[in-house]
Amino acid sequence: MHHKLTRRLTAPTAAAALIAAVIAIQAPSSAKAAVPDTIPLQVTNNSGRGDAVYVYTIGTLLSTGQQGWADANGTFHAWPAGGNPPTPAPDASIAGPAAGRSKTIRIPKFSGRIYFSYGQKLVFKLTTGGLVQPAVQNPSDPNHDILFNWSEYTLNDSGLWLNSTQVDMFSAPYAVGVKGADGNTATTGHLKSGGYNGVLNDLRGKPGGWAGLIQTRSDGTVLRALAPGHGLESGALPASVMDDYVNRVWQKYASSTLTVTPFGDHPDTKYYGKVAGGVMNFTDGSGNVVTTFQKPDADSVFGCHKLLDAPNDRVRGPISRTLCAGFNRSTLLVDPNQPDTSSANFYQDTVTNQYARAIHAQMADGKAYAFAFDDVGNHESLVHDGSPQQADLTLDPSN
Structure with a gap:
């Protein structure tokens, strides 16, 4: 669903490429007039956090193949040329809703991501090859100590595909939804009550390095649990774990x-x-x-x-x-x-992927994208509609 800009995106790009292939197969030409150039995205902040929220729509404009970002109105802005070393990207942040509130923005026909962060804006940089996205498995990444997460989406002439993903990390919880032409909303991504801490405690209780996937800020805030592939890179998990x-x-x-x-x-x-x-x-x-x-x-x-x-x-x-x-x-x-x-x-x-096991066990509907091909057998947290009236992103509490 997004271009492989750096090696760090290998795993999510695998899942995204598969969705893109499915989209290509399913694309009916008659649907072109049914999907407008932008659709509303309602962001609802049920996190219970007092921190400011920042939202970003980042991806590839499907009509041109250009990489860039969209503002709150859904207007596309191409990234300027980057540098070596990387140069700061333009501020693509949109002020999100306060706790207990909702805010509606518009998203364009992108293959990309919707990021959100708490308390601080994310740091994006541009190289000569394009955008450098956050890589939290790198301890020196400027976004390492920021609580943030992202959803992946493709909006094209055949409709909307919107998922919640844990392919890279399990972090600030959220759910996604889409309202169809019939007025009904399909939703996925909600954790069970207590599910956030349930996943973390499950990993803490597993011997062999799984607890080492959890990253905590100096003030004690749990930031995320890294996916096990990144745990191998950091040395938290032994290379022989499987x-x-x-x-x-x-x-x-x-x-x-x-x-x-x-x-x-x-x-x-x-x-x-x-x-x-x-x-x-x-x-x-x-x-x-x-x-x-x-x-x-x-x-x-x-x-x-x-x-x-x-x-x-x-x-x-x-x-x-x-x-x-x-x-x-x-x-x-x-x-x-x-x-x-x-x-x-x-x-x-x-011997199994204990990270994926823990996440699926705590999802309200059992569905997640805990590894790139979690959609085998339709166990992925994905919503789709061929005539989307509205997309939804709900920020959930971390409990």
């Missing part, structure tokens, strides 16, 4: 077959995985090898990249995203037919 599970998967499918049916609407398209010589080879129904996977490490699993790269094609990408979901949810040993789309089997192994 090895035991991966080794067991490789052992199992050396003597049995993993069947992947990647497209729910094409149940006859199946691929068959078998480990030989240390690699998992996938064959089609005729026995031809269509793609091969090296044994993945934890970084490949958590990021759904590197050894589990998922190109936007019809073979390797769909198989890889299915594998990635199976590794994160630890369903590959209990079900040789993937994807396993029923959450009953998810996160049951002692």
